[in-house]
Every structure is written in structure tokens, then in C-alpha cells.
Amino acid sequence: xxxxxISPSDPTWSTQFQALRASLLLALPAGAxxxxxGSTAVPDLPAKDIIDIQVTLDDLATADITAIxxxxxxxxxxxxxxxxxxxxxxxxxxxxxxxxxxxxxxxxHLHIRQTGRFNQRYPLLCRDYLRSHPGAAxxxxxxxxxxxQRFPDDVEAYYDIKDPVFDIIMAGANDWAASIxxxxxxxx
Numbered sequence: 001x002x003x004x005x006i007s008p009s010d011p012t013w014s015t016q017f018q019a020l021r022a023s024l025l026l027a028l029p030a031g032a033x034x035x036x037x038g039s040t041a042v043p044d045l046p047a048k049d050i051i052d053i054q055v056t057l058d059d060l061a062t063a064d065i066t067a068i069x070x071x072x073x074x075x076x077x078x079x080x081x082x083x084x085x086x087x088x089x090x091x092x093x094x095x096x097x098x099x100x101x102x103x104x105x106x107x108x109h110l111h112i113r114q115t116g117r118f119n120q121r122y123p124l125l126c127r128d129y130l131r132s133h134p135g136a137a138x139x140x141x142x143x144x145x146x147x148x149q150r151f152p153d154d155v156e157a158y159y160d161i162k163d164p165v166f167d168i169i170m171a172g173a174n175d176w177a178a179s180i181x182x183x184x185x186x187x188x
Contacts, residue, residue, distance in 0.1 A: 002152035006145050007049045013040040017051050017188070020108050024055070027067035032057055033187040037111070037123040039144070042130045046141045051108040054123055058115050063099055073101035073110050083119040084159075086167040091118055124184055126166065129173035136169060 017036040024034065038052030039045045057063060065075060082096040096119050099112040113120040130137040143165050151157040176182070 002148070003155055004148045004152050004158050005048065006046050006141075006148045008046055009044045010040075010049070011043075013047075013051060016106060017041070017053065020051055020053060020103065020106065021188070023071050024053070024068070024073075024110070027064060027071040027073075028055060029057065029062045029064065033115075035124060035127075035185070036188045037127050038109075041127050042137055044134070045130065045137050046145060049107060051103075051106070052123070053108060053110050054120070055110065055112045056115050056120055057112060060097065060099055060112060060114050063112050065099075068101060068110070072104050073108075074104050075099065075101045083122070084163045086170065087164070089118075095119060121184060122170065125173050125177055125182065126170060128182065128185065129169070129176055132176070133172075136172065140165070140169060 014036065017040070021034050021036075028034075033056040035041075035054045035056070036051070037054045038050075039047030040049075040051050055063075069075070081098055081100045082093065083098060085091050085096055094114075095117050097114070097117070098119060099110075101110040101112075102108070103110070111123070130140065144162065147158050147161055
């Protein structure tokens, strides 16, 4: 089995997200906002069969690691982690900081980010842009599928190419967001 496999879109991904969301609710502090992000959150987009969940908190320090672990999400030593910084941006580390967990059950990634940070806005804008621009979503799907074929066992090579492609998509997404007055949506 390859490390990177792109699956056809599964119409039950949103239902699976809702089940994971329900398991997290009691583990999160008051005011936490939960979103379905990533490719599985975009209808008809092929993806790795991993549900990505973003939890937004006012302060990362309020995350209860013990409660999140009890809800079925494990973290690796060394958390917090940081997200990719697009080329040309000089962002302070706090704009990219996050906590990261993997589900111990159904494959899922939990990204906990702070309200108003660059990395908190990025996946939401990307998701909404791809939902609104099916042509961009189809092109992105083709890139992911070709990368997975070319680098099925080389995660670093896959992301070394995929991340800059995403940065190109996000240039269009930022223009789109400005033109329509896009704002961070309420939780899913």
C-alpha cells in the first residue's frame, strides 16, 4: 500500500466529519469553532481518505490535550507544530503555529489554530474558493492525482510540489475573497 493514495470523492465524507465533530465537542473549551477543511470538504474533489478538521480557539493554550486524547485523537511529542509559509511572506511564527492530532479511529487530522491567524484563515478560504470554482478544483484534483502516481511513497516530494501549487491557487482565492467581501464563516 502506498503512503499517498487519492480516492474518488465520497459523498459520505461530510457525514463522517459530523460524527468526528460530535466526538470532539465535549473535549473542547467554550467558544471553540469547528470546520471541515481540506479536500474532503469540497464536493466532488478526489482526496486522500483523511477527514481534516480545524478547531479554532481564541488561545492555543486553552486546548485540553487530555480531553482531546480521550476523544480519540493522539498527538505526537513536539507539539505545537507550524504550517507551511507561502513564498514571499515573512510571517511571525505565531501566525503559523498550531496543535496537530491524528484520530486513533477513522483516519482524520485535527488542526487546532488560533482565531485571526494567517493559518486559521488559509484553509477556510481555500475550501470556500474551491467549492465556488469547480474548474480550479478539477485542475487541483488532476495535480494531486498525478503527484500521487509519481510519488506514491515519497510524502516530502508530494508536498514539496503540492504546497507551492496551493499557493498559486490561493493567489486567486485572495483576489476572489476581496472581490466578494469573503469573511471567515461560522462553524460547520
